Amino acid sequence: MDAAVSWPDQLFDTLKRGGIRQVGYVPDAGHARLIERCCADGDIRDVVLTTEEEGVALAAGAWLGGQRAALLMQSSGLGNCVNMLSLPRIMMMPMLMLITMRGEWEEFNPWQVPMGSIVEPVLALCEAEVLRARKPDEVAGLVERAVQRAFGDERIVALILSQELIGKKVWTK
Amino acid sequence: MSLDRRAAMATLLADRGDDLLVVPGLGSTCWDLAAAGDNDRNFYLWGAMGGAAMIGLGLALAQPRRRVAVITGDGEMLMGLGSLATIGTQKPANLAVIVFDNGVYGETGMQPTHTCSGTDLVSAARACGIGTCLDVQDEAGLADLAKRLKGLNETLFARVAIDPAEPPRVLPERDGVALKTRFRAAIGAYSSP
Numbered sequence: 183m184d185a186a187v188s189w190p191d192q193l194f195d196t197l198k199r200g201g202i203r204q205v206g207y208v209p210d211a212g213h214a215r216l217i218e219r220c221c222a223d224g225d226i227r228d229v230v231l232t233t234e235e236e237g238v239a240l241a242a243g244a245w246l247g248g249q250r251a252a253l254l255m256q257s258s259g260l261g262n263c264v265n266m267l268s269l270p271r272i273m274m275m276p277m278l279m280l281i282t283m284r285g286e287w288e289e290f291n292p293w294q295v296p297m298g299s300i301v302e303p304v305l306a307l308c309e310a311e312v313l314r315a316r317k318p319d320e321v322a323g324l325v326e327r328a329v330q331r332a333f334g335d336e337r338i339v340a341l342i343l344s345q346e347l348i349g350k351k352v353w354t355k
Numbered sequence: 356m357s358l359d360r361r362a363a364m365a366t367l368l369a370d371r372g373d374d375l376l377v378v379p380g381l382g383s384t385c386w387d388l389a390a391a392g393d394n395d396r397n398f399y400l401w402g403a404m405g406g407a408a409m410i411g412l413g414l415a416l417a418q419p420r421r422r423v424a425v426i427t428g429d430g431e432m433l434m435g436l437g438s439l440a441t442i443g444t445q446k447p448a449n450l451a452v453i454v455f456d457n458g459v460y461g462e463t464g465m466q467p468t469h470t471c472s473g474t475d476l477v478s479a480a481r482a483c484g485i486g487t488c489l490d491v492q493d494e495a496g497l498a499d500l501a502k503r504l505k506g507l508n509e510t511l512f513a514r515v516a517i518d519p520a521e522p523p524r525v526l527p528e529r530d531g532v533a534l535k536t537r538f539r540a541a542i543g544a545y546s547s548p
Contacts, residue, residue, distance in 0.1 A: 203417070204417070227445075229416075229444075231437075232438070236406075236441055237409075239403060239408075239410045239438075240410070241413060242406070243412060243414035245413075245535075246410070246413070246535065247416070247542070248417055249416070249417035251413065265402075265404070266403055269402075269403045269406065269531075273531040273532060273535045275535060
């Protein structure tokens, strides 16, 4: 399997190795494979959300109860999270977010651009450490670092998965 | 008929037991929880409006052998109404979401909430697939809810009709790190890969 095919599986393997037990998500084409892997895993509780901010609160509850969580979302979902990200900031707890980008590369829907274009400044204002993977062969190393930084340093870490990485054809299927 | 909020909280938490973890909403229910007696197994919220039920869900999934009670207000619940759908999908047997419904936003000057103009939280919870949904209107209903909370064995939602009076504030600890640390220590929750 080449890297272009396997990066979602590398994400899954790293989350699994990192002891992630709850995964919150709003269904997303870019995360489809990862979500599928999480749903199929008996030790990971997959929690489908109505809005991404629920996932931030879910992760806080999980952490209070001694479990590690991850939150999967599309760039638009970050906008739904801003006030709820007060929780990990005020608690100084780990918050791991994997964000697939829209509105930045070969995007056919201009309505994705207003939020997509402010993802990094918004994350910076929320005191998140931001990592970005642009190519398939960067993903494994960066997600490893994201897990280590989030849970080792107990802080907010966002791994951005560039739209270029996800590919154009996903959007036109 | 409606119930006194402080008395209702005290009834629900009487002889609470070490296995009960409590998450209030921000505002009045947080003060009610503090007034009922501080406890390391309370996680007081001073913000994150709309998040109480989901914090309860994450906690309930992480701690399946303990009971989790989210006790929040109607305004806070309305802001996170979608979380009832998420909870209805997950259905953890150890989670109770209890809403003290006084029909007003007590912290901001008693403006009416949507429950005043017909939003029925019990029907909403039932429609989201939550197994037991109760509308508590009087002392007998409250006693029944307290009993069900003690023997919690399926996802429970309850709306408690609360008198819109504003008792004096009882302010708990507000340091988020301190609250987190003491809560995790109290239940021996340490994250390990």
